[in-house]
Amino acid sequence: MSLLFVISTVMAGIANAQWYEATGTAYIIDGDIERARDQAVQEAVKSAIVFAGASISSIQQVENGTLTQDTISYQSNGELVGLEVLSQTTSGDTLSVHVRAEIFAEPQCSSSGLTHTITIARFPLAHRQHAAYGGIYDIGAAVSKVMHTSIEQTSNYLKSHLWLDEVVAYEPTQLMPHPEVDALARTLARRTNSQYVLLGQVRDISVSQEESVNLAFWTYQPKPRSLAIELDLLDGMTGELVKRFRYQDRVLWGFPPDQTVDPFSADFWQSDYGKAWGRLLSDAQSDIETALSCAPSIANIINRQEAGVIVNMGSLDGISQGQTAKLTRMTTFMDPFGKVKTSFDTSGIELVVSAVEARQAYLTTKYPSALANVNINDVVIFNGVNQEW
Structure with missing residues (x-):
């Protein structure tokens, strides 16, 4: 759209x-x-x-x-x-x-003015047999790839670092009770250098079995076809669920029943059914941007030097020379239910961006001795535009 x-x-x-x-x-x-x-x-x-x-x-x-x-x-x-x-x-x-x-x-929360980095994995089909009508078995791959491309080309608030053309083994309806999903999100975020991970599942692409009212059996009448998807936005730092999104619609499938349709093709995306998917993905992108609008921009420390640290965000993520951030120590612990939790301990150490490249930046501090206890994978939280520390 x-x-x-x-x-x-x-x-x-x-x-x-x-x-x-x-x-x-x-x-x-x-x-x-x-x-x-x-x-x-x-x-x-x-x-x-x-x-x-x-x-x-x-x-x-x-x-x-x-x-x-x-x-x-x-x-x-x-x-x-x-x-x-x-x-x-x-x-x-x-x-x-x-x-x-x-x-x-009313006034919104303070923002760092930076983009939030996100990785999108290919969306599997909840019911593969639904794809037999039209042969759209790759619909999950196509939908997730189009969403990645849309974010890259149109979003001022998100940066999709990578589209993973692989099915991530998880079941959305079983997300909450399974702690291993937290570890999965953290692993994918570290692997792709992103702050957030978007997993999803195409829940319904079934075709209505209603009989056509047209008595001329040789005339094909398009049938209504569902489109439904469930998306889980996960925090790559903590592994926890940020928000779950559900979308659904139903429009006519305009292709003949015996035609195999490539969901990556222009014919598919220019059809009424493809346009409905486009609108759904546009809504999802907007909702994800809103969900993260007040979230802090956090970067991992990937290297420590004598007077500063190197983080995994750069100019492509909106980092600019002179920007300030707070050094934050990230620790993990086990809760009473055996689930790994993450806590952030913001220190009083302020850093400033001294040099910036496309995907990384070098931050320094006035007091290099304060970095003695800094560890790789500690983080920095970039200050909000109007935020006072």
Whole structure:
């Protein structure tokens, strides 16, 4: 899905609230104008709310361009008070709407201004037999690769270090009771030099078995096909689950039943079914960005020198010369249930970036003796833009 928007602000009469204008676009799938309109309105509202300084998750409460409740709250620091659709246009299979939204936004948390590094592993199929219709056995690989590429090309907040073309052995529904998943996340994060790991599973791509109403047996009628995915965002430092995301939809599968479709092909992604996957992945990317919007930017110490340390983040991650950070010691311990836990002990030692390369940076301190007890795999936490230490 493409998203182009222009936002302007007009002061509202209500204290602490402002009017914002934004434009959102959506594909028209299966000729469903109303659905595309709802999706375009949601994208426009997302844009306006983010511009206003509030965080947001996927919007589900907008129907036919109107609010389904008096107010909608977003992560307790932003509220959509009013909404008006100003115009609607279509061009080919794309629909655009221009909206005017009244938003109350509380200040967000301080941010380091850096990207959060993430690794995405190939998503396996929960039910492989679902892929037989159309032969889309590689749908999990294609979806995860497209998500990696989208983050790389479009995200200002995430940096996808690597797409792992391998199935990671884990079952999402069994995630919480299994401590070994923590170790898996930490191992993958160290292996790929990332702070977070995204694992997932394609839960449903089944085709409806409803009989066609067309009595002409030689005429193929497209059948509805589900698309559902579950994603787990894991902290690569601690191995713990940050957040679980679930998405699902159902659109017509427009290919003949005997045609094998390559899910990596342009034909697939330009079909109505592929476009639905594109929208779902766009929502997931937005939700992951929101989930990490207040998370600190943490880098591992990979080498220690006489007057400073080298960390595994660099200019590609937004590190710049002169930026400051706090030295933090990371320790692990066993909780009463036998699960490995991680704790961070922030010291009073402040570091400054003296030199930076693409994927690493050299930080120094005024007091080199303070680094005597620093160990490899200790971490530094970069200071927020407006944060006071």
